[in-house]
Amino acid sequence: SQQGEEDPQALSIQEGENATMNCSYKTSINNLQWYRQNSGRGLVHLILIRSNEREKHSGRLRVTLDTSKKSSSLLITASRAADTASYFCATVRGRTGANNLFFGTGTRLTVIP
């Protein structure tokens, strides 16, 4: 990818379980964002975490950021079938702004009803 790697590449879980996806990146960042993509559709922004933040919550989502390890994780709690999608992390390099937003390789999550 242009910026980072995600693992696992694919994840299949039962409804109600938690799903954890990891993202590693290569360069210094201003912020890191997570997006969701349903099959054959555009991306929807989920959550943004800044380089000076370590953890952030939004509903059933929990994101952590470890700048020393250049890694982030996305946790989806109490998963639902509707959470089935691909999830991408994206990083912004350099100055604040949406310039140079590069995406990781993505994790394809399947939640089995």
Place this chain on the structure above:
Amino acid sequence: GAVVSQHPSWVICKSGTSVKIECRSLDFQATTMFWYRQFPKQSLMLMATSNEGSKATYEQGVEKDKFLINHASLTLSTLTVTSAHPEDSSFYICSAYRGPGPTNEKLFFGSGTQLSVL
């Protein structure tokens, strides 16, 4: 919310023809729009950055004469795939940036265009 409309959703064309894809920000002015390309089950690859009223900035390896980008207004950017060939078949996605600000760093995406070149 911020809505980005991308049209068409899918297009099938013959090899050698040109295809134009439109990306519109419906309820905000987008100073910058981005064009991405995505292959099946792969990530998004940034192709170019489109700034209103100026030439687009292309990523390394992207042919600017092949992928013509025009950002004629603050709400419209177009990507034209010229003389399309089967290897240009892909999913193309645009996104729009609302402008600087503490809550404006996320991007708003169109729904994508699936291009199939026969």
